[in-house]
Amino acid sequence: MGLLAFFRRSPATANIAKERLRIIVSQERSARGGPDYLPLLRRELLEVIRKYVNVDPEAIQINLEREEGQEVLELSVQLPEKKAV
Amino acid sequence: MAEIIVTTSGKGGVGKTTTSASIASGIARRGKKVAVIDFDIGLRNLDLIMGCERRVVYDFVNVIQGESTLKQALIKDKRIETLFVLAASQTRDKDALSLEGVRKVLDELIADGFDYIICDSPAGIEKGAHLAMYFADRAIVVVNPEVSSVRDSDRILGLLASKTQRAEKDESKVKEHLLLTRYSPKRVAAGEMMSVDDVKEILGIEVIGVIPESPDVLAASNAGTPVILNAESDVSLAYEDAVARLLGETVPLRFLEEPKKGFFARMFGG
Numbered sequence: 388m389g390l391l392a393f394f395r396r397s398p399a400t401a402n403i404a405k406e407r408l409r410i411i412v413s414q415e416r417s418a419r420g421g422p423d424y425l426p427l428l429r430r431e432l433l434e435v436i437r438k439y440v441n442v443d444p445e446a447i448q449i450n451l452e453r454e455e456g457q458e459v460l461e462l463s464v465q466l467p468e469k470k471a472v
Numbered sequence: 473m474a475e476i477i478v479t480t481s482g483k484g485g486v487g488k489t490t491t492s493a494s495i496a497s498g499i500a501r502r503g504k505k506v507a508v509i510d511f512d513i514g515l516r517n518l519d520l521i522m523g524c525e526r527r528v529v530y531d532f533v534n535v536i537q538g539e540s541t542l543k544q545a546l547i548k549d550k551r552i553e554t555l556f557v558l559a560a561s562q563t564r565d566k567d568a569l570s571l572e573g574v575r576k577v578l579d580e581l582i583a584d585g586f587d588y589i590i591c592d593s594p595a596g597i598e599k600g601a602h603l604a605m606y607f608a609d610r611a612i613v614v615v616n617p618e619v620s621s622v623r624d625s626d627r628i629l630g631l632l633a634s635k636t637q638r639a640e641k642d643e644s645k646v647k648e649h650l651l652l653t654r655y656s657p658k659r660v661a662a663g664e665m666m667s668v669d670d671v672k673e674i675l676g677i678e679v680i681g682v683i684p685e686s687p688d689v690l691a692a693s694n695a696g697t698p699v700i701l702n703a704e705s706d707v708s709l710a711y712e713d714a715v716a717r718l719l720g721e722t723v724p725l726r727f728l729e730e731p732k733k734g735f736f737a738r739m740f741g742g
Contacts, residue, residue, distance in 0.1 A: 399663025404619050405670045412626045412674055419630045 417450050425449060432462070440466055474582040476589045477718075478608040480632075482624030484595030486616045487653035490689055491711075492592035493521045494700035495612065498715035500555035501700075504587040507546065509577075510560035511604035512594035513569055519559045522549065523696025533561030536573030542580050551701065556586075566599060574603050597631060607637055610647040612680065612718075616654050617666040625650075626675060649680035651714060656685045657730040668728060681714025683707055684727045 418425050429449050436442055446465040451458060479492040489510075496508035509532060510518035519525040524547045530540035535558070542558075549555035558577075561568055581589050593604035605611060611632050615625045632646045633639055639646070652668055659665035672679055686707045692699035700711040706727050713723045 401660070401663050401666045401670065404666050405674065408619055408622050408666075408674050411623060415623075415626065416630070 414448075414450075417452070422451075425451065436464060442467060474586055474589060475609050476578060476591065476607050477610045477612060478591040478593055478605045479612045479614060480593040480601065480605055480628050481595065481614040481621070482597065482601075482628045483616075483621045486614050486621050487683070487689070488595070488614050489517050489521050489592055490693065490699060491612060491614050491651060491653065491683075492518060492590050493698040494708075494711040495715060495718065496588070496590045497549075497552060497555060497698040498700045498712055499588050499590075499719070500549070500552045502715070502719070503554060505554045505556075505585060506588045506590065507556045507558060507581050507586050508590040508592060509558040510592050511569070511600045512560045512592070513566060513600050514560070514562060514564055515594070516560040516562050518592050519547075519557060520696060521693055522557050522698060524549070524557055524559075525696070528559040531559045531561040532577070533563055533568040535577055536569065542577060542584075569600065569603050571603065571606065575607065578607055597627065601628075602631070602635060605632060605636055605646070608632075608646050609638070610649065610718075612649050612651050613675075613677070614651050614653055615671060615675070617652060617660070617668075617671055622666075622671055622674060629675065629677065648677045649718070650675060650677045651681045651683065652679065653683045654685045655682050655727070657728055660728075661730055668725070679725065680717050681710060682725055682728060683710045683714075 429447060432449075433442070433444060433447050436447065442464060446467075448461075448463045450461040452461060453459075477495070479488050479495070481488050492508055496506050500506040508518065508522070510516060511532075512518075513533065516528075516531070519528050527547050530545035532545070534540040535542050535545045546556040546558055549557065578589060591604040591608065594600040611628075613625050613628055615621050629648060632648060636646050638644065650672065652671060655668070656665055660667045668679060668682055684706050686705060688702055688705040688707045689699050692702055699705060700708050700715075702708050710727055713726065716723045
């Protein structure tokens with residue numbers, strides 16, 4: 388490490404990487420082994436919701452949970468904050 | 473009983489072949505009979521890393537298609553008595569490998585008394601990668617502490633749990649081991665790189681080794697010597713530890729901390 392580099396450190400981005408991976412990996416794991424229609428379902432739901440509210444693609448989460456022999460499809464949509472008109 | 477171990481990762485360039493060569497050499501050096509097989513059909517590489525590229529006469533596909541015997545195709549290592557390499561074919565025909573063909577070769581190796589068979593997987597999740605992992609008892613998942621590598625490794629873990637013989641036959645699952653490569657303790661300390669614990673937490677599997685980032689890896693591949701055989705290198709010691717753990721020994725992880733440097737070394741480079 389040279390003199391310059393000693394004073395100019397790169398930003399600490401490892402935590403950002405970890406957080407992004409934590410989310411995407413758990414999302415991909417929950418879709419894995421689940422029915423193939425989940426991604427399409429997600430897209431179509433997004434389109435329907437967008438007819439009424441302008442939500443972000445990231446704002447819609449679909450999770451398939453298996454517990455005690457039954458499957459629960461959990462859908463959560465984060466609505467945008469109301470803007471003052 | 474022979475064990476089949478696949479070295480896999482999803483992403484390319486993370487150190488699969490380097491790992492296969494070193495793990496195979498490390499196990500063979502302990503007196504076990506080891507075969508290491510290159511599954512990267514079309515892009516032969518393991519022979520270069522092992523330093524036997526000019527001795528390849530017959531390859532994996534030749535054996536499967538009956539153009540040579542397995543004995544003719546196995547290249548005996550010149551350094552380690554009990555180590556053998558089976559080179560990939562350079563054919564462009566991606567269908568040259570078949571599940572039955574691979575099964576036949578593995579069965580023959582087992583019948584010949586091999587203790588360990590290391591399958592060096594190609595990158596990606598296509599046919600070659602599928603066949604490399606299909607018959608595995610254990611998997612070494614090679615990962616760099618970097619977002620795309622970690623995500624791809626998780627895809628591979630999903631495939632190991634569903635698209636292998638053990639998964640299809642409902643046998644006990646393929647044993648998964650995580651091997652981190654290109655690890656830079658200095659960058660981890662500075663918060664620029666994810667730590668072993670971070671990656672372990674995300675993927676949720678046990679760590680079999682951490683290989684520090686080092687110029688010795690390139691030097692070894694330049695020379696065609698598996699890096700584990702370079703006794704001077706931390707990389708070699710780290711791979712040797714991984715081999716010990718693979719064989720059931722308990723060895724603490726090392727090279728996770730930056731070597732201490734004096735004030736002048738830190739200020740003026742080095």
